[in-house]
Amino acid sequence: MADLCAVVGVGQTKHASCRADVSIAGLVREAVDRALADANIGIDDVDAIVIGKAPDPLEGVAMPELWLADALAAHGKPVFRVHTAGSVGGSTAIVAAQHVMAGIHGTVLTIGFEKQSDGNAMWALSVPIPFGMPVHAGAGGYFSPIVRGYIKRSGAPSHVGAMVAVKDRTNACRNPYAHLHEPDWTLEKALESPMMWDPIRFVETCPSSDGAMALVLMSEERADKHAGPKAWVHATAMRSEPTAFAGREQVSPRAGEMCAEDLWRKGGITNPAKEIDVAEIYVPFAWFEPMWLENLGFASRNEGWRWVEDGITDIGGALPVNPSGGVMSTNPIGASGMLRFGEAAMQVMGKAGEHQIDGARKAIGHAYGGGSQFFAMWLVSNGKP
Amino acid sequence: MARRDVAIVATAQRPNQVGSTLTSVELILPVINEVIEKLGIERQKIGFWCHGSCDYMSGQPFSFVAAVDAIGAWPPIIESHVEGDGALALYEAWVKIQTGECDVALVFSNGKTTSGPIDRILNLQADPYMVTPLWPGFDSLSALQARACLDSNVLTEADMAEVAARSYRDALNNPIAYAKENVTAEQLLARPYVTAPLRAHDCGVPVDGANAVVLAAGDAARGLAERPAWIRGIDHRIDTQRLGARSMTESFSTAVAAHKAGVGDDRIDVAELHAPYTHQEILLRRAMNLGEGTHINPSGGALVSNPAMAAGLARFAEAAESVFSGSADRVLAHCTSGPMLQQNLVCVMEGE
Numbered sequence A: 001m002a003d004l005c006a007v008v009g010v011g012q013t014k015h016a017s018c019r020a021d022v023s024i025a026g027l028v029r030e031a032v033d034r035a036l037a038d039a040n041i042g043i044d045d046v047d048a049i050v051i052g053k054a055p056d057p058l059e060g061v062a063m064p065e066l067w068l069a070d071a072l073a074a075h076g077k078p079v080f081r082v083h084t085a086g087s088v089g090g091s092t093a094i095v096a097a098q099h100v101m102a103g104i105h106g107t108v109l110t111i112g113f114e115k116q117s118d119g120n121a122m123w124a125l126s127v128p129i130p131f132g133m134p135v136h137a138g139a140g141g142y143f144s145p146i147v148r149g150y151i152k153r154s155g156a157p158s159h160v161g162a163m164v165a166v167k168d169r170t171n172a173c174r175n176p177y178a179h180l181h182e183p184d185w186t187l188e189k190a191l192e193s194p195m196m197w198d199p200i201r202f203v204e205t206c207p208s209s210d211g212a213m214a215l216v217l218m219s220e221e222r223a224d225k226h227a228g229p230k231a232w233v234h235a236t237a238m239r240s241e242p243t244a245f246a247g248r249e250q251v252s253p254r255a256g257e258m259c260a261e262d263l264w265r266k267g268g269i270t271n272p273a274k275e276i277d278v279a280e281i282y283v284p285f286a287w288f289e290p291m292w293l294e295n296l297g298f299a300s301r302n303e304g305w306r307w308v309e310d311g312i313t314d315i316g317g318a319l320p321v322n323p324s325g326g327v328m329s330t331n332p333i334g335a336s337g338m339l340r341f342g343e344a345a346m347q348v349m350g351k352a353g354e355h356q357i358d359g360a361r362k363a364i365g366h367a368y369g370g371g372s373q374f375f376a377m378w379l380v381s382n383g384k385p
Numbered sequence B: 001m002a003r004r005d006v007a008i009v010a011t012a013q014r015p016n017q018v019g020s021t022l023t024s025v026e027l028i029l030p031v032i033n034e035v036i037e038k039l040g041i042e043r044q045k046i047g048f049w050c051h052g053s054c055d056y057m058s059g060q061p062f063s064f065v066a067a068v069d070a071i072g073a074w075p076p077i078i079e080s081h082v083e084g085d086g087a088l089a090l091y092e093a094w095v096k097i098q099t100g101e102c103d104v105a106l107v108f109s110n111g112k113t114t115s116g117p118i119d120r121i122l123n124l125q126a127d128p129y130m131v132t133p134l135w136p137g138f139d140s141l142s143a144l145q146a147r148a149c150l151d152s153n154v155l156t157e158a159d160m161a162e163v164a165a166r167s168y169r170d171a172l173n174n175p176i177a178y179a180k181e182n183v184t185a186e187q188l189l190a191r192p193y194v195t196a197p198l199r200a201h202d203c204g205v206p207v208d209g210a211n212a213v214v215l216a217a218g219d220a221a222r223g224l225a226e227r228p229a230w231i232r233g234i235d236h237r238i239d240t241q242r243l244g245a246r247s248m249t250e251s252f253s254t255a256v257a258a259h260k261a262g263v264g265d266d267r268i269d270v271a272e273l274h275a276p277y278t279h280q281e282i283l284l285r286r287a288m289n290l291g292e293g294t295h296i297n298p299s300g301g302a303l304v305s306n307p308a309m310a311a312g313l314a315r316f317a318e319a320a321e322s323v324f325s326g327s328a329d330r331v332l333a334h335c336t337s338g339p340m341l342q343q344n345l346v347c348v349m350e351g352e
Helices: A025-037 A088-101 A140-156 A158-172 A187-191 A222-226 A252-268 A288-295 A304-309 A333-349 B023-039 B062-073 B087-098 B118-125 B138-151 B156-175 B187-191 B218-223 B251-262 B278-287 B311-324
Strands: A005-014 A047-053 A079-082 A107-115 A195-197 A210-219 A231-240 A279-280 A363-369 A376-381 B006-015 B048-053 B079-083 B106-111 B194-195 B210-218 B230-238 B270-272 B330-337 B343-350
Touching: A005 A222, A005 A333, A005 B218, A025 A210, A047 A088, A047 A333, A047 B106, A047 B270, A079 A088, A079 B079, A079 B087, A088 A107, A088 A210, A088 A231, A088 A333, A088 A363, A088 A376, A088 B006, A107 A333, A107 B006, A107 B251, A140 A288, A158 A187, A158 A288, A158 A304, A210 A222, A210 A333, A210 B023, A231 A252, A231 A333, A252 A376, A279 A333, A279 B251, A288 A304, A333 A363, A333 A376, B006 B079, B006 B311, B023 B062, B023 B210, B048 B062, B062 B079, B079 B087, B079 B270, B087 B106, B087 B210, B087 B230, B087 B311, B087 B330, B087 B343, B106 B311, B118 B138, B118 B210, B138 B156, B138 B194, B138 B278, B156 B187, B156 B278, B156 B330, B187 B230, B194 B278, B210 B218, B210 B311, B230 B251, B230 B330, B251 B278, B251 B343, B278 B330, B311 B343
Parallel strands: A047 A079, A047 A107, A279 A363, B048 B079, B048 B106, B270 B330
Antiparallel strands: A005 A210, A005 A231, A107 A210, A231 A376, A363 A376, B006 B210, B006 B230, B106 B210, B230 B343, B330 B343
């Protein structure tokens, strides 16, 4: 029943720990202008805008899409705001695609952004809560016990996190937009990186970034007439579950498994490890790469870390993961999910430049948020479904 | 235009109150349970859940995360959240149903407006570099708009008082309304200004509230409600926020959204307008050409109970209920967001 939808333009900012040269509006415009230029359309050609970001207290502006209407030239248009925790960049792109798939709009601009230097993201995620029990752990403190749980369960050697970190930081050097460009990491050096939240070392942690990602989506009718490469959306999926309850599986949450199963089913994928050419997965702490490889159904249970050790997820491996450098090299929270979705699109459009995976035809973008409880994914391809 | 017929089939609203000590989960849980019980369906029948709320009102980043607990999201569910009024969450659910991915969706919102100074909290929606640091406050921005309307003879203070008097009197018949009074415009005009030219009665009363609405498509809707409120048109538009960059005496975005939603195609029996200030109701009526034949805000509207982020979805609930009861055939629900009617969503619903 639903229409097809294609990504026809991708644009992102140069990401940095502090983009003092632009305001929030300027940051968003940088990504939007690049996406529109990439799609070779003007803002007047856009029917609706779907915008997402993580919590407003990160910058101190409540519902900033209202104020941004001017910068987005949105006067007289629909502007829709999505907020689903860390998965927001992914779910925003999905909501935008649904506007097209439902036949409501022919051309939709979608944006994810965060200007974390305007606040303190780590502690904004862990404030004393007026009506609840405070966690006061920060994201690393929250996730480290879960990583320990994975290591215990899988028997992974302690250097796997550092291996992922070195891979992602090295990959990022091929991506001109990545926040961290640190070419000199070796496994030996990474293992000497200070322990932040045992077993998570400093190098195994994502940075805090300012950045934005924008995508131009079109209906099949418009995309067919549109020159240039396209990333056709083959499937989207979202799943959520509660943060905590007795017996909850937190290493490989059921919501993530169900979300992936739904994505593969909708996309006609029976063997993801074989059929997917490249994956952009939301890995804010290095250990989450092997954990999500299992959760997504790429690797079998307790085998994800072997994929890392065997170099399967390297550029040049059988399933390159995060050739862009991923969240480990660039993390403007509200944009991070859309960066995954957009980088997946860039790969199948052949627009990934130095980090292009040769012959990439099918790619997934993945995002998660909250206490590993909100999941958003999409499957894109250079051909129609 | 829409491919699938989608209708509101049930609603539940919490009685509006001031100074609630409940958490957002405690506010939401009863209305979710109530609306599901009304329909007598299994939770698993709900294919999509969508929530509207605002972190700044809860004083906590990711405040909506706890709402997943209120839903009872196990086994895992498909859900989403908008930072804004539940009416926008309803729009997302309507889009989702249009894709064919689900047939039944539950939309809910909560607004705990009395936990903090809402006038200053909503000030944070303004330009963070040029306007917010001046702390004009939401009431003052609205007062500037009212002053512009008065100066250009679009309306009078007596017109504004009439809106308030009608709302306060209508609220006497609404058990969940917070402010209610048998009062005349003349009596109200004798009361002092709060933020001139606004008197207390010109400003919506901040309250704590929560509500839930179930949408269903086609036959699913017919099976769930005797007289579903069918969505015939729904659209939302935004204006610039910049002070001085748009007319304060008309609402362009409302006019566009109303046109797209098909408001002018036929008479409207009942219009539930989300107007947190009296002069804004008059601007909305003008933008949508609503005449004498339309009963405006029989519930008392957001003026008598304004649970911010839930007040727009409350308009949908009230308008749909008037279709359920048969007291109206063609109704309008409206939601506004941002200072001075910046963003507006308009929906037309009909009974069969």
